[in-house]
Amino acid sequence: xxxxxxxxxxxxxxxxxxxxxxxxxxxxxxxxxxxxxxxxxxxxxxxxxxxxxxxxxxxxxxxxxxxxxxxxxxxxxxxxxxxxxxxxxxxxxxxxxxxxxxxxxxxxxxxxxxxxxxxxxxxxxxxxxxxxxxxxxxxxxxxxxxxxxxxxxxxxxxxxxxxxxxxxxxxxxxxxxxxxxxxxxxxxxxxxxxxxxxxxxxxxxxxxxxxxxxxxxxxxxxxxxxxxxxxxxxxxxxxxxxxxxxxxxxxxxxxxxxxxxxxxxxxxxxxxxxxxxxxxxxxxxxxxxxxxxxxxxxxxxxxxxxxxxxxxxxxxxxxxxxxxxxxxxxxxxxxxxxxxxxxxxxxxxxxxxxxxxxxxxxxxxxxxxxxxxxxxxxxxxxxxxxxxxxxxxxxxxxxxxxxxxxxxxxxxxxxxxxxxxxxxxxxxxx
Amino acid sequence: xxxxxxxxxxxxxxxxxxxxxxxxxxxxxxxxxxxxxxxxxxxxxxxxxxxxxxxxxxxxxxxxxxxxxxxxxxxxxxxxxxxxxxxxxxxxxxxxxxxxxxxxxxxxxxxxxxxxxxxxxxxxxxxxxxxxxxxxxxxxxxxxxxxxxxxxxxxxxxxxxxxxxxxxxxxxxxxxxxxxxxxxxxxxxxxxxxxxxxxxxxxxxxxxxxxxxxxxxxxxxxxxxxxxxxxxxxxxxxxxxxxxxxxxxxxxxxxxxxxxxxxxxxxxxxxxxxxxxxxxxxxxxxxxxxxxxxxxxxxxxxxxxxxxxxxxxxxxxxxxxxxxxxxxxxxxxxxxxxxxxxxxxxxxxxxxxxxxxxxxxxxxxxxxxxxxxxxxxxxxxxxxxxxxxxxxxxxxxxxxxxxxxxxxxxxxxxxxxxxxxxxxxxxxxx
Numbered sequence: 001x002x003x004x005x006x007x008x009x010x011x012x013x014x015x016x017x018x019x020x021x022x023x024x025x026x027x028x029x030x031x032x033x034x035x036x037x038x039x040x041x042x043x044x045x046x047x048x049x050x051x052x053x054x055x056x057x058x059x060x061x062x063x064x065x066x067x068x069x070x071x072x073x074x075x076x077x078x079x080x081x082x083x084x085x086x087x088x089x090x091x092x093x094x095x096x097x098x099x100x101x102x103x104x105x106x107x108x109x110x111x112x113x114x115x116x117x118x119x120x121x122x123x124x125x126x127x128x129x130x131x132x133x134x135x136x137x138x139x140x141x142x143x144x145x146x147x148x149x150x151x152x153x154x155x156x157x158x159x160x161x162x163x164x165x166x167x168x169x170x171x172x173x174x175x176x177x178x179x180x181x182x183x184x185x186x187x188x189x190x191x192x193x194x195x196x197x198x199x200x201x202x203x204x205x206x207x208x209x210x211x212x213x214x215x216x217x218x219x220x221x222x223x224x225x226x227x228x229x230x231x232x233x234x235x236x237x238x239x240x241x242x243x244x245x246x247x248x249x250x251x252x253x254x255x256x257x258x259x260x261x262x263x264x265x266x267x268x269x270x271x272x273x274x275x276x277x278x279x280x281x282x283x284x285x286x287x288x289x290x291x292x293x294x295x296x297x298x299x300x301x302x303x304x305x306x307x308x309x310x311x312x313x314x315x316x317x318x319x320x321x322x323x324x325x326x327x328x329x330x331x332x333x334x335x336x337x338x339x340x341x342x343x344x345x346x347x348x349x350x351x352x353x354x355x356x357x358x359x360x361x362x363x364x365x366x367x368x369x370x371x372x373x374x375x376x377x378x379x380x381x382x383x384x385x386x387x388x389x390x391x392x393x394x395x396x397x398x399x400x401x402x403x404x405x406x407x408x409x410x411x412x413x414x415x416x417x418x419x420x421x422x423x424x425x426x427x428x429x430x
Numbered sequence: 431x432x433x434x435x436x437x438x439x440x441x442x443x444x445x446x447x448x449x450x451x452x453x454x455x456x457x458x459x460x461x462x463x464x465x466x467x468x469x470x471x472x473x474x475x476x477x478x479x480x481x482x483x484x485x486x487x488x489x490x491x492x493x494x495x496x497x498x499x500x501x502x503x504x505x506x507x508x509x510x511x512x513x514x515x516x517x518x519x520x521x522x523x524x525x526x527x528x529x530x531x532x533x534x535x536x537x538x539x540x541x542x543x544x545x546x547x548x549x550x551x552x553x554x555x556x557x558x559x560x561x562x563x564x565x566x567x568x569x570x571x572x573x574x575x576x577x578x579x580x581x582x583x584x585x586x587x588x589x590x591x592x593x594x595x596x597x598x599x600x601x602x603x604x605x606x607x608x609x610x611x612x613x614x615x616x617x618x619x620x621x622x623x624x625x626x627x628x629x630x631x632x633x634x635x636x637x638x639x640x641x642x643x644x645x646x647x648x649x650x651x652x653x654x655x656x657x658x659x660x661x662x663x664x665x666x667x668x669x670x671x672x673x674x675x676x677x678x679x680x681x682x683x684x685x686x687x688x689x690x691x692x693x694x695x696x697x698x699x700x701x702x703x704x705x706x707x708x709x710x711x712x713x714x715x716x717x718x719x720x721x722x723x724x725x726x727x728x729x730x731x732x733x734x735x736x737x738x739x740x741x742x743x744x745x746x747x748x749x750x751x752x753x754x755x756x757x758x759x760x761x762x763x764x765x766x767x768x769x770x771x772x773x774x775x776x777x778x779x780x781x782x783x784x785x786x787x788x789x790x791x792x793x794x795x796x797x798x799x800x801x802x803x804x805x806x807x808x809x810x811x812x813x814x815x816x817x818x819x820x821x822x823x824x825x826x827x828x829x830x831x832x833x834x835x836x837x838x839x840x841x842x843x844x845x846x847x848x849x850x851x852x853x854x855x856x857x858x859x860x
Contacts, residue, residue: 118820122821378853380857385548392552404835409850420821422811426687427812428691428814429691
């Protein structure tokens with residue numbers, strides 16, 4: 001087992017060769033990870049949790065160093081908050097490892113095994129993707145989440161966190177490595193990049209021989225750059241410009257509850273509603289009640305002309321508002337003529353993340369579900385439900401707004417692929 | 431409905447703008463294709479078949495022109511054969527359309543709809559990928575196959591065939607367009623690129639705003655170039671360096687039948703065995719019988735040292751032979767020590783396409799299935815079964831040697847993706 005490289009070793013090392021070394025170690029680990037049984041993977045997860053408990057003091061000290069450096073560098077309060085660890089957050093991290101260990105192992109599951117006229121049986125077996133590179137920003141708990149989900153799904157991973165969390169990530173990494181070793185799994189199974197050199201990212205996304213897929217987690221500009229420059233497939237999450245369309249047949253109380261929840265439950269999440277579409281016949285009845293509810297939450301409304309005919313005090317929405325992902329207590333509101341106009345608006349301005357209809361009309365519900373091309377499409381439910389835990393995936397490494405491989409919340413299954421298995425008894429092709 | 435552009439219109443047109451026009455038309459068509467019901471798609475397929483019957487004389491005349499041009503250009507006999515159409519091949523194309531029409535429509539299928547503690551129901555609905563670009567070489571029947579599979583799965587497609595099949599493809603395209611029109615589907619649903627300008631390919635693979643995925647079908651160099659330069663995901667098929675490993679417990683008759691079939695059933699296919707691995711204890715009993723059988727088929731053997739100790743007349747295999755995709759009556763043979771050595775050989779030299787074990791040992795069969803990382807893994811069956819029809823997919827647009835999205839034979843399901851659907855009754859997130 002090759003030892004992990006520490007910060008100090010790397011100070012003089014060449015980043016290219018270092019990243020190649022990580023890639024080789026990860027690729028080599030895939031063979032053993034493919035054959036690791038569920039018990040071994042769970043043993044590693046539990047051992048990691050134990051080490052994390054024991055290393056509390058060290059991790060909090062490392063985190064304090066990161067925070068001090070961050071404050072000196074003038075990081076803003078929101079970023080410092082994401083970076084900060086405390087006992088409660090460490091408890092949640094330990095608990096997260098136990099939860100992932102408790103999840104069913106998707107690897108080895110065989111679907112649809114069927115007999116064919118030739119006499120063979122054919123099915124599809126879930127297998128790991130291989131090596132996953134994950135690039136993320138300040139939150140150090142992502143190191144643990146990503147490592148545990150990749151390990152449970154039988155993948156090797158190379159994790160590149162933000163430079164501001166350098167010391168925290170290094171301290172957490174030691175626990176991960178110790179857990180792997182305790183369970184007899186290869187060191188290449190989980191590797192935390194031990195350099196803050198930006199060239200490491202460029203190298204990580206351009207090693208198709210060692211890395212099978214990249215999952216970037218972070219701001220839109222980071223993700224766009226990685227997607228542009230990656231030489232391997234990327235599972236990504238871009239914007240969440242989510243809509244709720246309230247149809248004329250909607251139950252007003254449900255509409256009100258959903259529209260308020262979808263906007264105000266949390267402002268900064270990707271599944272928060274950013275534009276409300278109201279069917280014209282309902283505008284006079286619904287909009288004043290909504291405006292009152294939003295005012296109570298301090299939500300600013302920006303409306304189309306027809307909205308402003310009903311709500312006179314509301315500001316004017318421009319083209320930019322229809323594509324805005326506010327992530328703030330601001331909501332764009334548009335009055336539309338029926339489901340066709342609503343779906344046309346969503347198709348033109350939406351980001352294909354999550355869109356909901358509120359309706360009591362069976363046929364319209366069915367059409368909206370079939371025709372709206374988003375990763376989650378809902379009837380009479382808040383867009384805030386678009387989440388791996390709410391969907392029952394047990395965990396979530398992110399939400400994919402891509403079309404290929406996996407759409408929507410990505411859990412363990414999204415980190416696997418399926419190969420064909422053929423069972424025969426000497427059959428040959430005629 | 432915008433009319434399709436003919437060769438003559440395009441003679442002076444700007445390729446970039448032309449490809450962008452095709453992309454826009456395709457993207458626009460996706461909205462109507464998403465809502466097209468199975469009956470409408472099948473009606474278009476049947477109408478295409480009817481037009482193809484009526485246009486036989488024109489298509490054969492166009493094909494004759496392609497063939498004459500090909501002969502003048504000095505194309506080799508194999509290429510001319512792939513290019514050639516006759517009544518039997520046209521019959522097969524017409525029949526192929528009927529078969530695709532008869533396949534179940536994957537679009538709209540909902541898997542795993544489950545109730546969650548919050549009261550919502552969550553499931554996953556199959557939906558089209560969007561716009562598929564297909565780049566292929568000389569065989570004009572691919573135009574029809576690709577168009578029918580994309581249409582049935584609700585995708586718009588842009589098809590770019592080989593320049594040597596220009597006139598044949600244009601004649602077939604007219605039938606496709608007429609079929610779409612007869613069924614009231616948009617012209618943008620199927621578009622055959624009407625220029626042989628190579629710049630069209632470069633443009634097609636670099637329009638992420640209009641094209642969701644590229645499927646290249648052709649030689650390895652074409653596919654490698656497209657993968658390198660594409661700015662959208664590619665579902666690709668690279669080499670098929672397939673193995674059969676005969677374990678010491680194998681039934682000799684089954685081993686013989688499978689090894690002979692896997693090599694000699696067809697030489698030029700990607701699922702043909704290229705390397706045979708024989709467990710050492712079996713070498714003396716099996717190799718002479720195999721050598722005799724291969725000699726009867728005119729297959730040249732190239733062996734490792736231990737193979738040559740048993741079969742003295744066999745030539746020596748070099749490193750290059752272990753990675754060779756011969757596509758010819760040549761077979762590399764290696765004697766190995768047990769399943770570990772066999773799997774290590776496959777991992778090092780294989781291409782992850784299709785690999786089989788011949789064994790009567792339950793535990794070894796189970797290990798081989800779980801641990802060999804190929805798109806198809808088989809026990810006691812010929813590698814030649816790795817095929818969409820043999821697997822019961824009903825049709826095949828190719829075989830993916832990629833890991834993400836789809837592995838192995840790609841049928842209608844591989845041309846779709848799944849979005850989440852959420853059914854509620856007014857639920858909000860707590």
